[in-house]
Amino acid sequence: MIGFYTVMEGVIAFFLIAGGVFAFIGSFGLARLKDFFMRLHGPSKTSTLGVGCVLIASMCYFSLIEGSLSLQGMLITIFLFITAPVSAHLLAKSALHYKLARDPRTLDDIEELKDGEDDEKPNGENGHLP
Template sequence: MTNLPLWADLLISFVIVLGASFAFIGSLGLLRLPDFMARLHAPTKSTTLGVGGVIIGSMLYFSITDSLSLHELLIAIFLFLTAPISAHLLAKAGLHLELELTRNTQDLRKKPEQYSDKDS
């Protein structure tokens, strides 16, 4: 087992705990939020940041102990490119299926003139 300097140990631990916290908050949001559109927001934002934090921690650890590690960078790039695209497709499917929304979820389709670029 490799002994890391204290600063590296603290930095890596902080980044991994921060990433795990974001992932946990995203998982709780997926469990607790009331409807599909609200539930869609939690894993796409928080969990992406969470996995990103864990990947950064892993990159730091392996870069300090062995040599420069860029394998994790490919995972992060793939994740940050695919998460917004999949969330967009899921949201479009939810709109197409006209899933029921709770009272607190705003449906901006009800007043499209309020959000248009056209001058009145």
């Protein structure tokens, strides 16, 4: 019969490997994607999940070693999962405010990124509802 410690070592190894894979994918996306709006997805989603997996593995390891629940790892993980989407949202909003250039392959028609030429036309002529 497989012991409890052997199963927990397998769980910890799984979370460490998954965290490394997600962090690698996030950093690869940050390096390879073309504009700011595309690059924002790498760190905000996959890298956060990768660091979260590593923190969960750390929490499991120290809980196993100490014999009690590791609250510090849990608090760090919760803080990370709360702050990462908020910071990504604020970065995206500031990029929209500064009208950063985007890659032509981005197909969405974002109203905030338009040049401002349509603002001088009366309502209804620029295709927007009044």
